[in-house]
Amino acid sequence: MPDSSRDIILRRIRESLREPTPPKAAPDFTAPLHPAATGDLAVAFAESFVRVGGQLYFCESEEHFYDQLFVYKKEKELERLFVWEPELKKLLHAGGIVFQPDETDFLAHADAGLTSCEALVARTGSVLVSAASSSGRRLSIYPDQHLVFARTSQVVADIGDALRRTQAKYGADHLPSMISLTTGPSRTADIEKTLVLGAHGPRGIALFLLDDEADPATPPA
Secondary structure (H helix, E strand, O other): OOOOHHHHHHHHHHHHHHOOOOOOOOOOOOOOOOOOOOOOHHHHHHHHHHHOOOEEEEEOOHHHHHHHHHHHHHHHOOOOEEOOOHHHHHHHHHHOOOOEOOOOOOOOOOOEEEEOOOEEEOOOOEEEEEOOOOOOOOOOOOOOEEEEEEEHHHEEOOHHHHHHHHHHHHOOOOOOOOEEEEOOOOEEOOOOOOOEEOOOOOOEEEEEEEOOOOOOOOOOO
16 A cells, blocks of 8 residues: 555654754854945945935035035025034035024924934944034934935944944043934834834935045046
């Protein structure tokens, strides 16, 4: 009498149990979770940043930054751009860019806020901000549009590199009271799985990335 399907399956199971299972290699907890980043980190960051929904404006010079920011404000019809950091105020004054330098009407008319950042993470396209700057906690969270001014020299490979950079800047005993990673616009799909932007923070994030690592002896194309 030929074996039934059940007999065949059981025989295969018994045969497999007779064969010794090779031992699994012990996990190496010291190995990095991701392979080391290669190539141009600024390019890798730009690709990641755009992929998560950010708007990137590459600036070859400060004058180029002024032009791009002016056009952005006009296209977005931004009536008030809040800027609280002294260095950014000085920069915008030099470019003739109109901005709101204090908190007047901030709660009622927070169209956009321009801040600096601590680092840019190439792998995730994240912007690391902290409460150590004059922008504090609110200017990167409350306005509808979060604008960031950064330099290519601030790009690092991974989140750990960004945190170590921040620790080296402030010291382990004087870290900012708030350190936050912003990855694209604020979003949620908790309600009926419908994606909503701006639920917990800015509805848009735009980064003006100034190239400060170009060879000064090589004129721009």
